[in-house]
Amino acid sequence: MPGRTPAPADLVIAAGLLPIESDADSRALRFTDRAAGLFTAALAAHEGRTAFVGRVPTALTGRAAVGDADLHPITLTDQQVADFARGHCATTLAPAYDGVRQPVFRRAWREAYTEVNQIVANRIAAAAAVGARVWLHDHHLQLVPSLLRDQRPDLRVGLQLHGPFPPLELFLRLPDRQALVAGLLGADLLAFAHHQHADNFRQAAQYLAGVRAGRDHLQLPHRRVRLAVIPAGVDADAVRALALDPAVRERAEQLRAELGRPETVFLAVGRLDHSQGIRQRLDAYARLLADRRLDPDRTVLVQAITSADRTEHHAQLRQEVERQVAQINGGYARIGRPVIHHLHRHLDQAELVAHHLAADVFLATPLSEGVNLTAKEFLAARIDDTGRLVLSEFSATAAELPQAMLVNPYDVEALADAIVAAGSAARLPAAEVGDARRAVEGQDARHRSREFLAALGDAAAP
Incomplete structure (x- = not known):
């Protein structure tokens, strides 16, 4: 890297892809809106020197800092990106x-996954101070803990899995199941989004190791691996500030006007994936229109697809x-009044909060999922305690938010009933909405970051 060589960091945070961008005005690097809460909260929870390791957009590979932290970007070939990210990971x-669709197995993808995990481990080992803590994110880096233990046994390594960890019968289908368990057992701390995910890994480790x-x-x-349930939180203060911003509130009013000022606005936001239950949600909405339980002149569904992997599978699903x-x-x-507004583009944080304010009901109905940060942000934005959240039983977030209207998204009739019930109650303040909002605020990104780092310290203690 050009310029100075960063001093060793006593906290190294790594992800398969670091969500950073260059500020248009200052050209300084910053985390993207959707990731800012997670990563800036980690910086706030740690007083020492911090470094980030991971793949970054190609134009930013020569940069050495993001905010107040050091940046150690890794460089991959196009083939490695294809095999590692779009292949083995996606x-x-x-x-x-997630167990929703059939995985595809290819040896070249598994080999690329091993190669990239070794590259990341090498970079972490070079960036970390003696006795440093290492915070790994998600399923992209499951081999890194054991690779680091071989190179740097002095490090304290934790991995936070934001998505689900499957039941044993599904995990055993993976050709590299043994290597994945061995890799994860190199950690001092494994943090999951739900207690069932932790139980699933416990069974896999007992069976395979x-x-x-x-x-x-x-x-x-000669040591223990601690298992914890630490779902990620959101930057509730930042969401609340946007929800109080006059410009954002004006934009929310503008959105409702652009939608034709319907009585009820339903909103769904998420990535393009079979696990998100998009088809089932649309089936339920269509059934309500067909049965005249929803009036197409008085209701509208805004469905925003904010991201998608560039794979053949996702291209087919989009069609x-x-x-x-x-x-x-x-x-x-x-004419001029669609019953569904289907967006396929990124929404920045201010625009997303404006959508949350414009909506009456948020539909988070995945078939399988870890943490749903967008559902939490919807609640954080509802500062008047109106609105309703319809939440899948199969989202890990359901365990955190029992106040939501929980539903089985595989049961299209039950999903339709929940949509109608939520719409009829959405405009009245409700105690359960306030309770859910306060739960999100009390377990925000800063709280969860402190919890993870404290658990990592306790796990590594002799």
């Missing part, structure tokens, strides 16, 4: 872990979803 591990298990740990011959939206609009829309 097309093998993600579907294997023969380790003894306690209530909150796995016992190895299917757009065809389904077109069929529903073709049957129930009037």
